[in-house]
Amino acid sequence: MRKQGRPLQSYFPTILQSSSVVTFARISNRLTASMSKPTAAITAVHGYLPPDLLTNFDLEKMVDTTDEWIRTRTGVQERHILKGEGLGTSDMGAEAVKGLLAKRGIDASEIDLLICATVTPDHVFPATANIISDKIGATNAWSYDINAACSGFLYALTTGSQFIETGKYKKVVVVGADKMSSIIDYTDRATCIIFGDGAGAVLLEPTEEGTGILDSILKSDGSGRQYLHQKAGGSVKPASHETVDKKEHFVFQDGQPVFKAAVKGMADVSAEIMEKNHLSADDVAWLVPHQANLRIIDATASRMGVGPEKVMVNIQRYGNTTAGTIPLCLWDWEKQLKKGDNIILAAFGGGFTWGAVYVKWAYNTPA
Numbered sequence: 001m002r003k004q005g006r007p008l009q010s011y012f013p014t015i016l017q018s019s020s021v022v023t024f025a026r027i028s029n030r031l032t033a034s035m036s037k038p039t040a041a042i043t044a045v046h047g048y049l050p051p052d053l054l055t056n057f058d059l060e061k062m063v064d065t066t067d068e069w070i071r072t073r074t075g076v077q078e079r080h081i082l083k084g085e086g087l088g089t090s091d092m093g094a095e096a097v098k099g100l101l102a103k104r105g106i107d108a109s110e111i112d113l114l115i116c117a118t119v120t121p122d123h124v125f126p127a128t129a130n131i132i133s134d135k136i137g138a139t140n141a142w143s144y145d146i147n148a149a150c151s152g153f154l155y156a157l158t159t160g161s162q163f164i165e166t167g168k169y170k171k172v173v174v175v176g177a178d179k180m181s182s183i184i185d186y187t188d189r190a191t192c193i194i195f196g197d198g199a200g201a202v203l204l205e206p207t208e209e210g211t212g213i214l215d216s217i218l219k220s221d222g223s224g225r226q227y228l229h230q231k232a233g234g235s236v237k238p239a240s241h242e243t244v245d246k247k248e249h250f251v252f253q254d255g256q257p258v259f260k261a262a263v264k265g266m267a268d269v270s271a272e273i274m275e276k277n278h279l280s281a282d283d284v285a286w287l288v289p290h291q292a293n294l295r296i297i298d299a300t301a302s303r304m305g306v307g308p309e310k311v312m313v314n315i316q317r318y319g320n321t322t323a324g325t326i327p328l329c330l331w332d333w334e335k336q337l338k339k340g341d342n343i344i345l346a347a348f349g350g351g352f353t354w355g356a357v358y359v360k361w362a363y364n365t366p367a
């Protein structure tokens with residue numbers, strides 16, 4: 001405890017005797033810190049959608065549903081489906097990354113790390129990221145998968161950005177890709193109407209311009225697994241004749257509880273990241289929500305106070321491509337994005353997992 005009456009300077013003589021030196025040291029420390037810690041900028045984005053379409057009218061012939069019900073309850077009108085013997089998630093991911101590299105004018109050998117978010121890996125192992133790296137010739141990259149369902153891209157983006165921020169790597173590719181048609185039961189109207197196949201990818205590179213991935217808030221609650229999961233094919237219930245007969249390798253979803261948790265989770269975390277970063281609705285140029293259900297998207301936008309003109313929505317054309325939705329939105333809107341735009345990415349999915357990422361866009365796309 002400091003004794004009463006004794007001047008503060010006597011406890012810190014060196015510091016307080018030369019306040020100008022201290023001030024200089026502080027400024028210099030701050031400058032060194034900001035100069036030596038780059039942020040991870042998204043410097044390119046690309047996507048891939050397989051050519052085959054499955055429309056609501058096709059689904060009307062497969063299950064007891066209507067185009068009107070699907071459109072009004074979910075917003076989906078059609079989705080892309082990957083068809084073809086031997087084709088999997090890695091094929092879509094590889095196409096997205098090839099487009100990304102061509103756009104940025106760099107070679108696959110320059111990639112340091114490739115992360116793939118997916119719940120539909122080509123195989124349980126090896127990781128789909130390993131296979132994508134092999135298919136594109138990323139011979140100098142190490143690679144791994146992240147499984148966080150519909151929040152997978154945000155988990156992977158946040159993870160990838162850390163390797164850039166530490167200065168360890170210069171080029172990190174983050175892929176979000178899912179072949180949902182491989183785990184959907186096309187006799188179950190509760191799930192088959194929602195999902196589609198697709199992939200998106202972004203390139204992360206260091207910048208000191210103050211753009212890039214500026215913040216993220218990610219959450220998980222495994223107690224939500226009872227409402228959205230795949231019952232068999234894992235270590236708890238390995239594949240058997242019985243599990244196949246019971247169709248337990250398909251997505252199981254109890255829609256209502258997932259819907260309620262998604263509305264609250266995605267809206268709350270989006271509002272939280274705005275508050276944390278002192279962003280008003282006017283400051284936000286774009287909301288990029290996971291495309292699970294138009295009603296969940298609307299609830300999130302309204303909680304943030306963001307008008308529909310600032311919300312990216314392509315669910316009508318692609319359905320829910322799980323880890324693919326957010327990079328596919330960025331790809332679709334890339335030409336409209338301006339350097340310095342404040343963008344909030346938000347997602348909710350199986351796990352439960354959810355989160356939001358604050359990005360300041362790093363480049364203008366030439367017309």
Ligand code: UT7
Pocket residue numbers: 064065066069070073074150189190193254255256258259262291292293296320348349350
């Ligand atoms: O991205 C990962 C996270 N997932 C999500 O965020 C999805 C969240 N959940 C949802 O989006 C919605 O719950 C669904 C789209 C899955 C379902 O919509 P809902 O408004 O929650 O419908 P519901 O399950 O409450 O069903 C309402 C009615 C039921 O009929 P009754 O009992 O009212 O007579 C269902 O049997 O609609 C019926 N129904 C359908 N009718 C026509 C359910 N599916 C269909 C269908 N076509 N495909």
